[in-house]
Structures are given as structure tokens and as C-alpha cells.
Amino acid sequence: MKHDFYIYNTLTRKEEQFVPLNPPNVGLYVCGPTVYDNPHLGHARGAINFDVLFRYLMHLGYKVRYVRNITDVGHLEDDVHDEGEDRIERRARLEKLEPMEIVQHYSNQYHRSMELLNVLPPSIEPRASGHIIEQQELVKKIIENGLAYVNGGSVYFDLEKYSKTHNYGRLSGRKLDELLSSTRELGGTHEKKSPLDFALWKKAGPEHIMQWPSEWSRGFPGWHVECSAMGMKYLGEKFDIHGGGMDLLFPHHECEIAQSTAALGGDHVKYWVHNNMINIKDQKMSKSLKNAITLEELFAGKHEALDKAYTPMTVRFFILQAHYRSTIDFSNEALQAAEKGLERLMNGMKALKKINPSARSTVNIRELRDSCYEAMNNDMNTAVAISRLFNGVRLINSLLSDKKEGIDKKDLDTLRGLYHTFVYDIFGLKNEEQLSSAADELNGELIKMLLALRLEAKNRGDFAVADKIRSQLNDLGIVVKDTKDGFEWDRK
Amino acid sequence: MKHDFYIYNTLTRKEEQFVPLNPPNVGLYVCGPTVYDNPHLGHARGAINFDVLFRYLMHLGYKVRYVRNITDVGHLEDDVHDEGEDRIERRARLEKLEPMEIVQHYSNQYHRSMELLNVLPPSIEPRASGHIIEQQELVKKIIENGLAYVNGGSVYFDLEKYSKTHNYGRLSGRKLDELLSSTRELGGTHEKKSPLDFALWKKAGPEHIMQWPSEWSRGFPGWHVECSAMGMKYLGEKFDIHGGGMDLLFPHHECEIAQSTAALGGDHVKYWVHNNMINIKDQKMSKSLKNAITLEELFAGKHEALDKAYTPMTVRFFILQAHYRSTIDFSNEALQAAEKGLERLMNGMKALKKINPSARSTVNIRELRDSCYEAMNNDMNTAVAISRLFNGVRLINSLLSDKKEGIDKKDLDTLRGLYHTFVYDIFGLKNEEQLSSAADELNGELIKMLLALRLEAKNRGDFAVADKIRSQLNDLGIVVKDTKDGFEWDRK
Numbered sequence: 001m002k003h004d005f006y007i008y009n010t011l012t013r014k015e016e017q018f019v020p021l022n023p024p025n026v027g028l029y030v031c032g033p034t035v036y037d038n039p040h041l042g043h044a045r046g047a048i049n050f051d052v053l054f055r056y057l058m059h060l061g062y063k064v065r066y067v068r069n070i071t072d073v074g075h076l077e078d079d080v081h082d083e084g085e086d087r088i089e090r091r092a093r094l095e096k097l098e099p100m101e102i103v104q105h106y107s108n109q110y111h112r113s114m115e116l117l118n119v120l121p122p123s124i125e126p127r128a129s130g131h132i133i134e135q136q137e138l139v140k141k142i143i144e145n146g147l148a149y150v151n152g153g154s155v156y157f158d159l160e161k162y163s164k165t166h167n168y169g170r171l172s173g174r175k176l177d178e179l180l181s182s183t184r185e186l187g188g189t190h191e192k193k194s195p196l197d198f199a200l201w202k203k204a205g206p207e208h209i210m211q212w213p214s215e216w217s218r219g220f221p222g223w224h225v226e227c228s229a230m231g232m233k234y235l236g237e238k239f240d241i242h243g244g245g246m247d248l249l250f251p252h253h254e255c256e257i258a259q260s261t262a263a264l265g266g267d268h269v270k271y272w273v274h275n276n277m278i279n280i281k282d283q284k285m286s287k288s289l290k291n292a293i294t295l296e297e298l299f300a301g302k303h304e305a306l307d308k309a310y311t312p313m314t315v316r317f318f319i320l321q322a323h324y325r326s327t328i329d330f331s332n333e334a335l336q337a338a339e340k341g342l343e344r345l346m347n348g349m350k351a352l353k354k355i356n357p358s359a360r361s362t363v364n365i366r367e368l369r370d371s372c373y374e375a376m377n378n379d380m381n382t383a384v385a386i387s388r389l390f391n392g393v394r395l396i397n398s399l400l401s402d403k404k405e406g407i408d409k410k411d412l413d414t415l416r417g418l419y420h421t422f423v424y425d426i427f428g429l430k431n432e433e434q435l436s437s438a439a440d441e442l443n444g445e446l447i448k449m450l451l452a453l454r455l456e457a458k459n460r461g462d463f464a465v466a467d468k469i470r471s472q473l474n475d476l477g478i479v480v481k482d483t484k485d486g487f488e489w490d491r492k
Numbered sequence: 493m494k495h496d497f498y499i500y501n502t503l504t505r506k507e508e509q510f511v512p513l514n515p516p517n518v519g520l521y522v523c524g525p526t527v528y529d530n531p532h533l534g535h536a537r538g539a540i541n542f543d544v545l546f547r548y549l550m551h552l553g554y555k556v557r558y559v560r561n562i563t564d565v566g567h568l569e570d571d572v573h574d575e576g577e578d579r580i581e582r583r584a585r586l587e588k589l590e591p592m593e594i595v596q597h598y599s600n601q602y603h604r605s606m607e608l609l610n611v612l613p614p615s616i617e618p619r620a621s622g623h624i625i626e627q628q629e630l631v632k633k634i635i636e637n638g639l640a641y642v643n644g645g646s647v648y649f650d651l652e653k654y655s656k657t658h659n660y661g662r663l664s665g666r667k668l669d670e671l672l673s674s675t676r677e678l679g680g681t682h683e684k685k686s687p688l689d690f691a692l693w694k695k696a697g698p699e700h701i702m703q704w705p706s707e708w709s710r711g712f713p714g715w716h717v718e719c720s721a722m723g724m725k726y727l728g729e730k731f732d733i734h735g736g737g738m739d740l741l742f743p744h745h746e747c748e749i750a751q752s753t754a755a756l757g758g759d760h761v762k763y764w765v766h767n768n769m770i771n772i773k774d775q776k777m778s779k780s781l782k783n784a785i786t787l788e789e790l791f792a793g794k795h796e797a798l799d800k801a802y803t804p805m806t807v808r809f810f811i812l813q814a815h816y817r818s819t820i821d822f823s824n825e826a827l828q829a830a831e832k833g834l835e836r837l838m839n840g841m842k843a844l845k846k847i848n849p850s851a852r853s854t855v856n857i858r859e860l861r862d863s864c865y866e867a868m869n870n871d872m873n874t875a876v877a878i879s880r881l882f883n884g885v886r887l888i889n890s891l892l893s894d895k896k897e898g899i900d901k902k903d904l905d906t907l908r909g910l911y912h913t914f915v916y917d918i919f920g921l922k923n924e925e926q927l928s929s930a931a932d933e934l935n936g937e938l939i940k941m942l943l944a945l946r947l948e949a950k951n952r953g954d955f956a957v958a959d960k961i962r963s964q965l966n967d968l969g970i971v972v973k974d975t976k977d978g979f980e981w982d983r984k
Binding site (some may be wrong): 065101103104105108113121122123124126127129130131132133137155212213216236258313417442443445446449450453456465469473476 | 557588593594596597600603614615616617618619621622623624629694704705726785816844934936937938941942945948957961964965968
């Protein structure tokens with residue numbers, strides 16, 4: 001099974017069989033958030049897509065070291081031109097706080113949201129500001145290898161020189177000539193030799209609170225350096241998978257490849273994996289475009305674009321119902337469809353518990369099982385895998401209601417195992433209804449009492465009371481079904 | 493009010509009026525956990541005591557920057573003699589993981605437990621491994637000031653020289669001569685000049701995974717350096733309060749004072765505040781003594797020393813029922829008493845909601861209020877403040893039941909405000925019963941239906957059914973009281 005997992009490699013533009021460098025270990029690095037604001041739906045998508053990759057690789061039996069960083073320094077407002085204020089410092093200035101207070105606050109927010117979304121914590125979550133020495137060491141290597149230069153206390157990557165021997169742009173497919181012609185001219189006093197050169201170390205102006213000593217100046221690292229340095233530190237000079245959003249493909253990941261190649265002489269990543277974006281009114285949802293809906297707003301239903309609140313599991317399911325490389329269009333209709341879909345799936349899980357085994361199976365469980373794995377092995381297609389699970393729900397319902405269909409003990413165990421594995425372990429979904437179980441248990445007992453009283457009323461001919469009990473329960477969202485053995489109840 | 497807050501300063505051995513250096517700002521630094529194992533009851537005590545200090549200072553109107561560190565490097569097995577394996581690395585070796593995976597795992601555990609205990613996250617939570625440069629800078633200053641020496645790639649604090657001009661031991665009250673005579677001899681090959689000298693930077697052996705370049709060697713910082721360096725970085729060269737457990741008083745905090753004094757020429761902390769320990773069978777509860785009960789075990793009731801599970805709020809209340817400078821003896825009886833006490837307090841909160849104002853007050857609310865503040869202002873005596881709140885609960889109950897007692901609207905508002913402020917804001921307690929509110933709401937509706945049916949049964953003379961409803965509810969832990977207006981219900 002595990003040898004059949006194929007994943008799309010952005011670098012080769014092909015679906016490739018996943019073969020780890022050092023099995024059973026797998027190194028996975030994913031670009032995490034820049035923590036200067038509340039996480040939004042776009043952040044949830046990347047985190048959830050790579051959470052499922054992490055879970056699926058573990059399910060396949062790999063020992064995964066998953067590193068997801070926190071960017072807390074060096075990400076400037078204009079990250080294409082290495083200009084403007086540091087995003088964290090800007091927020092600190094506006095909120096009159098120390099930058100690290102901003103970092104702490106928004107990291108906590110991010111972690112809280114991730115927990116609600118049932119995103120597993122990564123194995124290591126390194127911070128850029130906590131790895132200054134490692135970044136400086138990397139910059140030194142690039143200078144030693146002649147591919148960076150120092151000017152005015154800052155260090156820049158020499159892209160022109162690098163391009164003579166290496167193919168800059170091979171990840172994103174961009175051409176250096178075209179990039180150069182579309183880039184604005186540098187001012188006369190600029191320190192860069194070429195407008196495409198990017199900062200590895202920036203000398204800090206007096207307005208920069210976050211600065212550290214170095215042999216070049218008191219300053220701070222360029223944005224792209226952290227991922228190269230921290231990936232190398234925790235996953236080795238060459239590792240299996242580097243992930244991130246498609247919006248990071250250029251320039252961030254392209255620059256990362258250039259840095260690592262310049263320092264180590266070769267590629268540092270085997271598979272580059274990118275998740276697509278969430279669009280809202282045909283635009284990418286992003287903080288900088290000011291069209292983002294935060295996760296807090298989504299869970300509370302408090303945003304003008306929202307008709308209602310959506311639970312974390314609805315949001316998770318909404319994201320998983322699309323393939324990770326397709327765009328997702330935000331709409332209330334789509335979220336409400338996901339809500340219904342999730343309910344259908346969870347009802348299927350409940351129904352699955354009630355099936356009793358027969359002597360012989362009339363259903364083909366292996367086919368269903370294989371079709372789910374096939375979807376996941378085919379570039380982690382959660383959308384197709386979910387549609388297969390929906391087929392299975394139809395099958396489950398017919399096993400419960402149709403007397404001609406039957407399933408033997410072994411097949412039933414397989415079916416239950418399949419749903420448990422896919423729904424809970426791989427997709428990371430939770431049954432939100434079950435969360436408040438103690439109070440729910442009491443509700444069950446109280447409802448039983450009421451139904452017994454209803455039966456008594458019926459028996460003594462007091463149909464008015466019997467009907468009233470049923471209709472009041474109905475008003476409370478409790479649906480009562482008469483069954484052979486007595487009755488069942490459920491929430492609407 | 494705020495000028496009356498007195499706190500015991502370990503340095504002067506006196507209760508001192510709290511006067512911040514730079515009002516309304518307050519800088520608070522507390523030594524956090526070394527993250528190489530699950531947090532236990534002892535960790536909860538320090539965190540909760542300083543959480544209440546943090547909350548109380550904010551309540552008094554201060555703008556508090558609360559820094560609590562995470563020690564993830566440099567804390568050796570034998571921390572008194574700077575010897576043995578790094579605690580994190582030892583665990584990493586045993587679990588076959590990268591040290592930072594250990595750090596991430598146990599930091600997550602710690603954060604989860606703190607959240608359950610309703611401990612507010614600090615403003616900044618810096619990690620030792622993330623501040624290597626800052627620690628190196630501090631060590632350089634101490635060397636420049638002639639109070640540290642380099643030997644074999646390591647750097648040691650020159651305690652003998654320091655002691656000639658400074659009073660080493662003034663925090664803990666220990667005398668250098670006595671310390672020297674009770675310390676074991678150094679072996680012939682040891683790098684230290686005197687056995688009391690302590691490491692500021694240690695050259696790393698090949699077995700050390702965590703190491704960084706420095707001008708002295710590839711190595712790692714000594715344990716005491718991190719707190720001096722990070723306190724200075726985020727709170728300035730002199731700040732208001734430094735807290736920690738009494739077990740850290742010597743050598744950790746004593747060495748911190750020596751380092752900061754050697755680097756800066758003077759004291760860096762105005763108030764040193766230490767919480768006492770939790771004892772179990774007359775021994776301090778600690779990981780190293782192998783007698784610790786983890787918080788996970790406490791919350792689940794899974795440990796041979798436990799009669800049952802205790803909720804996070806029971807644990808919190810148990811700790812707050814002692815003054816922070818008294819020892820606490822662990823016992824099931826004491827925890828169960830705390831459980832009952834908390835219930836009594838929370839029942840008081842419920843009863844408070846039901847009081848209706850009278851035309852005139854027969855009770856003295858201002859006296860109660862002042863007595864609560866008096867306890868807190870007197871060295872943060874939560875034990876006394878809680879006993880005052882219990883007095884208030886008696887008063888609340890008499891206001892509800894005794895027709896001779898009355899309270900006017902203004903006093904009632906003051907009383908409600910007082911309890912809200914102390915119970916929720918300052919003590920950080922939560923009503924655990926209310927947590928599953930949606931399901932609880934349904935419980936309430938169903939019980940109302942049952943009670944209406946009981947009334948109908950009574951009215952038609954069917955006392956058997958009426959009694960059965962009451963007794964079944966009773967079996968479910970629901971107590972029904974008849975009142976003037978109909979009935980009330982509560983959980984047993």
C-alpha cells in the first residue's frame with residue numbers, strides 16, 4: 001500500500017511516487033504563519049491540508065518529523081522588495097506593545113484555532129527569532145561560496161552570478177529576463193547590485209526594535225533565510241517534503257532553493273508540495289487584500305459576509321471536500337452544504353454502530369476500501385475519498401433498512417475500521433455532538449422518562465397529554481421514532 | 493487602594509509596599525518549567541500563585557508585562573555542580589527523538605494543563621534556546637568586567653573575586669565560607685578555580701546535540717544565564733518583580749543576582765517573590781525525588797496515591813486556600829475538602845443571583861469588601877481572602893432565607909461585583925458545571941416538562957405518578973424544591 005502513494009511535485013510538475021530518502025523516517029517542513037494578526041480561513045486551509053498529509057503519512061507507517069515554523073521577525077510589509085516596516089513591529093507600534101508580546105498573543109490565537117480545528121501540533125515549531133545564529137551561519141556559507149555580497153552592513157544574495165550556473169525560477173517557472181524587465185528600477189542610492197537580489201541580512205535602522213549583533217552589522221535576517229536555516233537544522237541538509245501555500249511559491253520558495261543550493265551545492269528538498277488558495281469574490285483571501293474572514297469570526301458567525309456561525313468541523317470538512325490543489329470559493333451556500341455533508345457522514349457513523357452482522361455478505365467492502373485508498377494515493381485527493389465514503393453511507397443505510405442486504409462479521413469489522421480510520425484518524429474529523437457527553441447522557445435519561453409517561457398517557461386513553469409530550473419534544477429539537485423495541489430519539 | 497499592596501521581598505526578608513519602578517507599568521519575570529516531562533502538582537502551584545499575582549496587579553490598574561520562560565537547554569542533571577547530561581537531551585536519547593521534539597511535546601502538555609487550570613498565558617514566553625546570542629552578550633559583559641574567566645573553551649563565573657566586593661548569598665542567606673566547606677572537592681582536572689564557580693558557557697562534548705558557535709567554543713549556555721539575559725531583554729536592566737519557587741532560591745536566583753550585578757554593576761530586581769512547595773509524605777514533591785503526581789493523573793484520578801479524580805478548578809482552589817509562602821501538604825482529604833469548599837463558594841455565587849433588593853440594607857457590605865482587599869494587600873493572602881468570601885456566603889444565604897435581613901440595590905450591586913471580581917477575575921476560578929451549556933439548557937427544559945407533568949398528575953389526584961417522577965429525578969441527581977412561584981431544581 002505505502003509504495004503506491006503519489007504526490008504532485010511542483011518542482012517537476014508531475015505526480016511522483018513518494019519514496020522517502022531515509023525510510024521509515026519522513027521529514028516534512030511547512031511554512032507557518034507570520035504572527036501579526038488573527039488567523040483567517042486561508043491559514044486554516046494550509047494547516048488542514050498539511051495536517052492530513054501528516055496524518056496520512058503516519059497512517060502509512062512512516063515516522064514523520066513535522067516542522068512548521070512561526071515567522072516572528074524579518075517579514076517586511078513589502079516582501080518582494082525587502083522594504084517597509086517589519087510586520088510584527090508595525091503591529092507592535094500600533095498596539096503600543098513589545099514585538100514579542102504581539103508574537104505571543106497571535107501565536108496563542110493561532111494555536112487555539114488550530115486546536116479547535118483538530119489540527120495536530122507539529123513535532124517542532126521553531127521561531128525565526130530563536131534561530132538567528134543558525135541563519136547567520138547559513139549566510140556566512142553563501143558568502144564563502146561567493147554568491148552573496150556585503151554592502152552597507154547588509155548582505156544580499158547575488159542573483160545574477162547565481163543564475164549563470166543555476167536555473168533560478170525552476171520552481172515557479174519564471175524566467176530571469178522577464179522578471180528583470182517587469183521589476184521597477186532601483187533608486188540611485190540602493191545597495192543592491194540588481195533589483196532581483198534579495199536580502200539575507202539587513203542592517204537595522206534605529207526604528208527596529210528587533211536586532212542582533214553580527215559580523216556585518218546589528219541587524220536582522222531576511223525573510224527567506226529562516227526556512228532554509230531551520231529546515232536544515234531539524235531535518236538535515238536534504239529532506240523529503242517542503243510544503244506551503246501557492247502564494248509562497250514565488251519569491252519565497254524560489255529564494256529558499258537558491259539559498260540552499262548556494263550554501264550546500266545542491267537541492268535540499270525532494271518534493272515541493274503547494275496548497276491552493278481560498279477565493280472570495282474572485283480574489284485570493286488574504287490579510288493584505290483586507291478581505292479575510294478570521295476563524296474567530298467564522299466560528300462565532302460575526303462578519304457581514306456570514307449568514308450564520310460555522311463550527312470548526314464544518315470548516316474542516318468544507319476544506320477537505322476540495323482537492324488541495326484546487327481553489328475553493330468561499331460562500332455561505334458552500335459552507336452550508338459542507339455542514340449538511342458532514343452531518344450525513346456522521347449519521348452514517350452512527351448507523352454503522354447499529355448494524356448487526358449477518359451470516360453472509362451481499363456487499364463488496366474491499367472495493368469500497370480500495371477506492372478510498374486509491375483516492376488518497378492519487379495526490380491526496382480528499383475530495384474523491386469523501387465522495388467514496390458517501391457511497392459507503394448509502395451502503396450502510398441499505399444494510400440497516402433493506403432486509404435483502406447483509407454483511408458478515410469480518411466485513412463489518414473492516415467497514416467499521418475503514419470509517420474510523422478515514423473519518424477520525426486521517427481526515428481528523430470529530431463528532432461535535434458528542435462533546436458534552438455528561439449532560440447529554442442526562443438528557444437521554446430525561447427523555448426516556450418523558451416517553452414512558454407518554455406511553456402511560458396513551459395507555460389510559462389520555463391522547464391529549466401524549467400528543468403534547470411529543471410536540472413539546474419536537475419544539476426542543478428532539479425527534480422520537482417508534483421502533484419494534486420501543487422508541488429511539490435523536491436531535492433534529 | 494493600589495498604594496496599599498504589600499508583598500514579602502525575599503531579599504530584604506520584609507513585607508514591603510509595592511511601588512513599581514515605572515508606573516503604571518509593571519515588569520514581572522517568573523521562572524517557568526524545564527520541559528522534559530509532564531507537569532505535576534508542584535508546577536501548578538507556582539503557575540497559579542503567580543497567575544493570581546498577575547491578575548491582581550492588573551486588577552489594581554497596572555499594565556503588566558509578564559515574562560515566563562521555558563528552559564529548553566542548559567539545565568543539567570546535576571544543576572548544582574554543572575555536571576551530567578542536559579535534561580532535555582537525556583529524555584531525547586531515551587525516547588529516540590530530536591531534543592526539540594521533546595521540548596515541543598512537553599511545552600504543549602504544559603500549555604494544555606495551564607489552560608485547564610485557567611492560568612492566563614504570560615505576555616511573553618521566551619525560550620532559552622531562542623536567546624543564545626543574548627546570553628553570549630551577557631557573558632561577554634561579565635568577562636569584560638573581569639568577573640568571569642575562560643578555561644578549556646568554557647566560561648566560569650569567578651565567585652571568589654566577586655565575593656570580595658559583593659555579598660554573594662544575600663538572597664538565600666547563605667555564607668560563602670560555609671558553602672565552601674560543605675562542597676565536595678574538585679577533581680584535579682577540573683576547569684573551575686573554585687568549586688562554587690558556576691558555568692556561564694560550557695564547551696559541548698560530541699554527545700551534545702544542542703550546541704552553538706561562540707568565540708570560546710561550540711557549546712551551550714549555563715543554566716543560570718538564560719533568566720538574566722531574557723529578563724533584561726524584555727523587561728529592561730532593572731525591573732519590578734522576579735518570582736519563582738523557593739527551590740530556585742539557591743543556587744539559581746543567587747547566581748542570577750551575581751551575574752546581573754557583575755554585568756550591570758547593580759541589582760536588577762526590586763522585589764524577589766518565592767512560592768513555597770507542595771509536600772507529599774513530608775517530602776517536597778518533585779520530579780527528581782520521583783514522588784510527583786502529574787496534573788494529567790490528578791485530573792483523571794489515575795495514580796495509586798489518589799482516591800479519585802479532581803477537576804482542574806478543585807486543584808486551583810486547593811492551592812489558593814493556602815498562602816503562597818506556606819507549604820501545602822498533599823492529601824486526598826485536603827483535596828476533597830477543597831472540592832467541597834469550591835462547591836460552597838459556587839453555590840454562594842448562584843444564590844447571589846437570586847437575591848432581590850430590599851428598600852434598606854441590614855448588612856455591611858463595605859466591611860466585607862474591605863476585608864477581602866485587606867487580605868490580598870497583606871502579602872497576597874488568598875487563604876484569608878477566601879475565608880472572608882466564605883463569611884460572605886453565609887451572609888448571602890441569610891439574605892435569601894431570613895426575612896429580617898435585607899440589602900438595598902446599591903449594596904447588592906457592590907456585593908455581586910465583589911464576588912465576580914474576586915472569584916472569577918482575581919482567583920481565576922470557573923464554574924465547571926456551566927461548561928456544557930447547550931446540553932445543560934436542554935436538561936433544564938426537559939426537567940421543566942417533567943415537573944409540569946408531575947403537577948398535572950397531582951392535580952388529577954394521581955400521587956403515585958407524581959411521586960415516581962420526583963423519585964426518578966432524585967435517582968438522576970436532580971433535586972426538586974417546591975417554592976412559592978412553583979418549583980426550582982438543582983443538581984445534587
